[in-house]
Amino acid sequence: MKVILFEEFGGYDKLKIVDRPMPQPKEGQLLVKVNTAAVNPVDDTLRLGHIKSRVTFPKILGNEAAGTVVKGNDEFPDGTRVIISCYDAQGGVRGISSDGAWQEYLALDPTELIKIPDTVSDETAAAFPVAYFSAWACLDKADFAAGQSVLSFAAGGAVGNAGVQLATATGASLVITTAGSTEKANQATKAGIKNVIDLSKSSLTESVMLLTQNKGVNVVIDMVGGNLTGQALSALSRNGILVVIGYAAGTEFSAKITDFVWKGIQMRGQSLSSYTERTKHKKALETMLPLLAKGKIQPPVARVFTADEIGEAHRYMIEDRPFGKVLFKF
Numbered sequence: 001m002k003v004i005l006f007e008e009f010g011g012y013d014k015l016k017i018v019d020r021p022m023p024q025p026k027e028g029q030l031l032v033k034v035n036t037a038a039v040n041p042v043d044d045t046l047r048l049g050h051i052k053s054r055v056t057f058p059k060i061l062g063n064e065a066a067g068t069v070v071k072g073n074d075e076f077p078d079g080t081r082v083i084i085s086c087y088d089a090q091g092g093v094r095g096i097s098s099d100g101a102w103q104e105y106l107a108l109d110p111t112e113l114i115k116i117p118d119t120v121s122d123e124t125a126a127a128f129p130v131a132y133f134s135a136w137a138c139l140d141k142a143d144f145a146a147g148q149s150v151l152s153f154a155a156g157g158a159v160g161n162a163g164v165q166l167a168t169a170t171g172a173s174l175v176i177t178t179a180g181s182t183e184k185a186n187q188a189t190k191a192g193i194k195n196v197i198d199l200s201k202s203s204l205t206e207s208v209m210l211l212t213q214n215k216g217v218n219v220v221i222d223m224v225g226g227n228l229t230g231q232a233l234s235a236l237s238r239n240g241i242l243v244v245i246g247y248a249a250g251t252e253f254s255a256k257i258t259d260f261v262w263k264g265i266q267m268r269g270q271s272l273s274s275y276t277e278r279t280k281h282k283k284a285l286e287t288m289l290p291l292l293a294k295g296k297i298q299p300p301v302a303r304v305f306t307a308d309e310i311g312e313a314h315r316y317m318i319e320d321r322p323f324g325k326v327l328f329k330f
Contacts, residue, residue, distance in 0.1 A: 131162040134272050144219050153177065222243065226247070229255075245269075
């Protein structure tokens with residue numbers, strides 16, 4: 001079978017396809033053929049060596065994928081289409097704590113599989129787990145409730161877009177998002193997203209206050225970081241909560257202490273790897289899968305590559321910064 005891995009840190013060219021023996025399922029495990037897998041920013045971070053403590057060579061990346069059961073059980077008979085969870089059987093994040101999904105075949109525990117609704121394509125299924133679990137974890141961390149207003153950064157990014165969709169589908173009174181360029185803002189608008197702030201033209205705080213009639217938003221989902229975090233804190237309503245899950249724009253920001261004191265705002269941290277409780281996963285899936293099946297949430301897909309184009313897929317994601325997920329097929 002084909003496996004994508006790297007054996008030293010470096011550029012896109014360090015990724016290579018090798019042949020490996022088929023995995024032999026242990027007792028209780030199922031054999032799954034991977035059809036479509038996703039490429040995520042953390043894959044680039046790991047390949048470059050920015051989190052060396054998480055890498056043992058050779059390293060196989062990949063947090064999420066979709067495939068077909070080829071050796072199943074009563075719950076997952078042969079031929080069942082499945083999402084491969086971003087969490088492994090031990091509760092770690094696939095592709096970080098353990099080898100990832102960039103393999104033609106995987107031997108997996110049934111707890112690592114999610115049945116794909118009949119109305120959902122493999123591409124949509126492969127683009128689903130990381131972004132939507134991340135966005136759900138942020139909303140959960142912020143104690144989000146229907147009727148509240150939400151600002152989810154980066155409409156063109158997977159987590160930001162998922163935040164917009166989940167907040168909308170679960171009853172937010174107002175959902176606002178951002179785009180770093182007019183092109184991205186236009187793409188978001190064409191995708192049906194309302195209240196898009198073009199940060200190349202407008203101030204975040206002023207725009208949020210205008211859209212909320214100077215009340216501010218109850219919840220912010222922040223996967224951008226940097227100066228935008230400080231601006232978003234000022235855009236919170238009284239007792240508002242900002243949840244930060246990423247820092248693509250930087251790890252430092254400035255904020256007004258008076259916002260915390262007089263407005264009672266809070267800032268909380270979240271990561272995919274800290275959202276590991278199976279009871280929370282179950283609750284999240286019970287809400288999200290019906291929404292996915294009905295098309296109420298729909299991860300945008302920018303482009304689908306072939307496995308032998310994996311280096312170009314990485315480059316495209318990082319350098320071209322597309323609107324939507326980057327996938328590849330074996």
